[in-house]
Amino acid sequence: MPEHAIIDVGDQDFEREVLARSREVPVVVDFWAPWCGPCRTLGPVLERLAVEHGGAFVLAKVNVDVAPTVAEAFRIQSIPAVKGFRDGMLVAEFIGAQPEAAVRQFLTSVLPTEADRLAREGEAAAAAGEPTAAETAFDGALRLDARHARALLGLARLRAARGELADALPLLERISPSASVTHEAERFAAELRTRADATGDEMTLRACVAADPADLDGRLALGRLCSRRGTGTKRRWPSCSRW
Numbered sequence: 001m002p003e004h005a006i007i008d009v010g011d012q013d014f015e016r017e018v019l020a021r022s023r024e025v026p027v028v029v030d031f032w033a034p035w036c037g038p039c040r041t042l043g044p045v046l047e048r049l050a051v052e053h054g055g056a057f058v059l060a061k062v063n064v065d066v067a068p069t070v071a072e073a074f075r076i077q078s079i080p081a082v083k084g085f086r087d088g089m090l091v092a093e094f095i096g097a098q099p100e101a102a103v104r105q106f107l108t109s110v111l112p113t114e115a116d117r118l119a120r121e122g123e124a125a126a127a128a129g130e131p132t133a134a135e136t137a138f139d140g141a142l143r144l145d146a147r148h149a150r151a152l153l154g155l156a157r158l159r160a161a162r163g164e165l166a167d168a169l170p171l172l173e174r175i176s177p178s179a180s181v182t183h184e185a186e187r188f189a190a191e192l193r194t195r196a197d198a199t200g201d202e203m204t205l206r207a208c209v210a211a212d213p214a215d216l217d218g219r220l221a222l223g224r225l226c227s228r229r230g231t232g233t234k235r236r237w238p239s240c241s242r243w
Contacts, residue, residue, distance in 0.1 A: 005050045009060040011069040018060050022085035026057040026110045031071060031081040033064050038097035039080045045100050046082070049107065056111055057084075084110030087150075087180035115145040122154050131158055149179035156188065165192050 009017045009029070018027045030046050032039035043061075050059035064071040064079060074083065084092040084106065092109035094102070112120075122137030135158055141151035152171045159168040172189040175182060 005053075005055050006047055006059045006061065009062050009070075010067040014060075014062070014067070014070045018085055019088050021058060023088050025055070026084060026086045026112065027060050028057050028107070028110060029060045029062055029083045029085065031062050031064055031074070031076050031079050031083070033079055036079050042080045042082070042097040042103075045103055049100075049103060053107075053111075057107070082106070086110060086112070089180045113145070115141040115148045115151065118144070119148055119150040119154065122151065126154060126158065131161070134158060147174055147176060149175045149181045149185070153181050153185050153188070156185075160188075160192060165196050168192055169196075 007017060018029055021027055028046065028050070030039075030043060032043060046059055050057065062070055064076055074081075078095055080097060081095050082093060082103075083090055092106055094106055098106070118137045118141035122134045122141065125131075125134035125137060135155065138151045138155040138158070141148045142155070145151070152175050156168040156171040159165075159171065169189060169192055172185045172192075175185045179185070
């Protein structure tokens with residue numbers, strides 16, 4: 001059995017062992033209790049699949065009798081209840097003792113896809129200072145999943161590092177509001193808008209507004225830029241056309 005493929009988790013270590021760990025490897029949480037008959041049927045199936053997958057996911061066993069705080073936080077009203085976490089977020093769940101075929105289907109929603117693998121490969125290449133390899137990996141992920149959040153964010157960072165702000169912002173606008181990297185992407189987009197505003201990069205701000213007409217921050221930044229260019233400053237700004 002791979003080390004730590006199956007672990008017991010309680011109230012005190014749930015955040016570390018499930019939420020934090022799921023950013024490195026998917027975690028499947030089995031909410032159960034010793035007195036629960038269906039739990040005794042489902043538990044061995046989950047444990048066998050955890051071993052079979054060789055560490056591709058971690059099975060975290062939560063006894064609701066000894067971890068009532070976690071059970072209450074996830075509104076567990078019936079057991080067995082199984083929840084899958086990836087990148088710190090709940091991605092799939094089911095209730096009741098399902099047949100093995102159904103559990104295997106559930107796992108396909110939890111385990112990383114090929115696009116996920118390529119996105120992580122791109123992140124590793126970027127961290128290693130290999131932008132060409134990183135861009136190839138991110139592009140590959142986006143060919144498989146055009147809205148893959150981590151690939152979009154990674155590619156946007158590469159474009160911004162090359163000074164291509166007008167290309168970076170539209171990539172960030174494609175990230176779903178429910179994605180695990182949404183807040184990180186929003187902060188980065190705000191940073192790029194500030195840079196574009198400070199440097200008078202009209203093209204970048206226009207790309208931002210065109211990608212998301214409801215982006216109030218982008219429209220305000222573009223408005224400020226247009227206003228500055230019309231105040232008689234001695235700098236030779238190109239004319240700011242209607243937006």
